[in-house]
Amino acid sequence: TLAELELTQAELKVAFDALPAVQREALQAAAARVRSYHEAQRKANGESWSYRDEDGTLLGQKVTPLDRVGIYVPGGKAAYPSSVLMNAIPAHVAGVGEIIMVVPTPKGEKNRLVLAAAFVAGVTRAFTIGGAQAVAALAYGTETIPKVDKITGPGNAYVAAAKRRVFGTVGIDMIAGPSEILVLADGSTPPDWVAMDLFSQAEHDELAQSILLCPDAAYIDQVQAAINRLLPEMPRRDIIAKSLNGRGALILTRNMEEACDISNRIAPEHLEVSSRDPHRWEPLLKHAGAIFLGAYTSESLGDYCAGPNHVLPTSGTARFSSPLGVYDFQKRSSLIEVSEAGAQTLGRIASILAHGEGLQAHARAAEMRLKS
Known part of the structure; x- marks a missing residue:
């Protein structure tokens, strides 16, 4: 029945309680870091302000949370409890009244980690639907699913197309494309690390884009050798191979400055600066969804638990847009007295x-x- 589409709060708690202790602790630790980061973000640029000019006129800006938002959590080729945290927690920090989650459950299989993440993140209501129809239900409302003011979260091409169609009826965060990683390397990082970082995005989707920019030809050869050696042991090797063959590139640049210039033209979703001195190159980098500085900062840490949001602009849109944040769940009204x-x-x-x-x-x- 339609009523069976909804997951109760009791079901979410049961899923959380049923997790092994190590998973519960990891989920709570990740949630705490994501919450701490977004609380700092709200304090920095998500609060109301005002001042009076010399005539006593009051001017300012009132920041208020949205009433109800919908978060889309992918559940096709893989389940993403991390997406629950990254969408629901900033909405919660922003003060959103109701957070409605939709998540597909292929063959009726409910992912326990996703449900547990919804419990930890403070999701108000959750429904087991996905695809374009889930976006439509959130945008227009049904007898079962309430209409929301904004829809956030990544999905496949059909979800992206649906979000584009309903924009205007509701707000959306962005039109997310396939995942991307660009690594700027000076040759100082173990090549196995860089190869695995390229895999980390390639394993998402055959259309994912993984690029290495490096001025050291011998190092590029070492990374290629690491790819060839490590790929056969990866469970998602078929997807990784198709992604790297179709959308991957190892590019020799004249120097690191040229690598930075190329990176700015690409405006990648994830940008790793795998260098002995990443802060030397960071000022040259203008366009990226997230910038990961130094050899120990793998992109995967940002996906799960570093703190900043992992819902990032793709397909070059980092030239003019930003990561999902508290500000996406708020609106601003000008104050004039x-x-x-x-x-x-x-x-x-x-x-x-x-x-x-x-x-x-x-x-x-x-x-x-x-x-x-």
């Missing part, structure tokens, strides 16, 4: 400009507040 003294100054300015635009009612509204 003009004093009597301020109305005398502003009214004259507004009147002149309004007459110039031929909008007499605008001008009169300002003039009526002027002292004769």
Whole structure:
């Protein structure tokens, strides 16, 4: 029945309680780090502010959370409890009233980690549906699933197309494409590490993009040898191989400066600076969803537990967009309170400009507040 699509809070708690202790602890540790980061983000740029000018006029910005949001959690080729944390926790930190989760359950199989993550992250209601129809249900509402104000979270091409179609009826975070990683390497990192970092995105999808930029030809050969040696032991080797053959590249650059320039043109989702001195190159990097500095900062740590959000702009959109964050679950209203003294100054300015635009009612509204 339709009612059976909904997962109760009791079911989410049972899933959490049934996890092995090591998984429960890892989930809670990751959630705590994600929450801490987004609380800092809210404090830095997610709070209301105002000031008064010399005439006593108040100007400012009021920040308020959205009432209800929908989060889409992928569940096709792999299950992603990390996506639950990365979508629900910033919404919770922002103060969203209701968080509605949708997640596909292929062949009726419910992933216990996903349900447990929903419990830890504070999801309000959860439904076992996916695909374009789940996006439509969130956007327009059904007898079972409530209409939301915004939909966030990654999905396949059909989910992305559906989000594009419903934008305007609801807000969306972004149109996410296949996953990407770009590694800038100076040859100082063990080549096996870099090979595995390239695998870490290639294993998502045959269309994922994994690129290495390096000025050291011998090092590139070492990374290629590591790829050839490590690939056969990977459980998702077929997907990785198709991704690397179709969308992967090991590129020899003239120097690290050129590598940075190319990276800025690509504007990757994930950018690793695998260098002895990553802070030398970071100032040259303008466009990336997330920048991972240093050999020990594998992209996979960002996917799960570093703290910053792993829902990132793809397909070059990092040139003009940002990672999912608390700000995506808030909206801003301008605050204006003009004093009597301020109305005398502003009214004259507004009147002149309004007459110039031929909008007499605008001008009169300002003039009526002027002292004769």
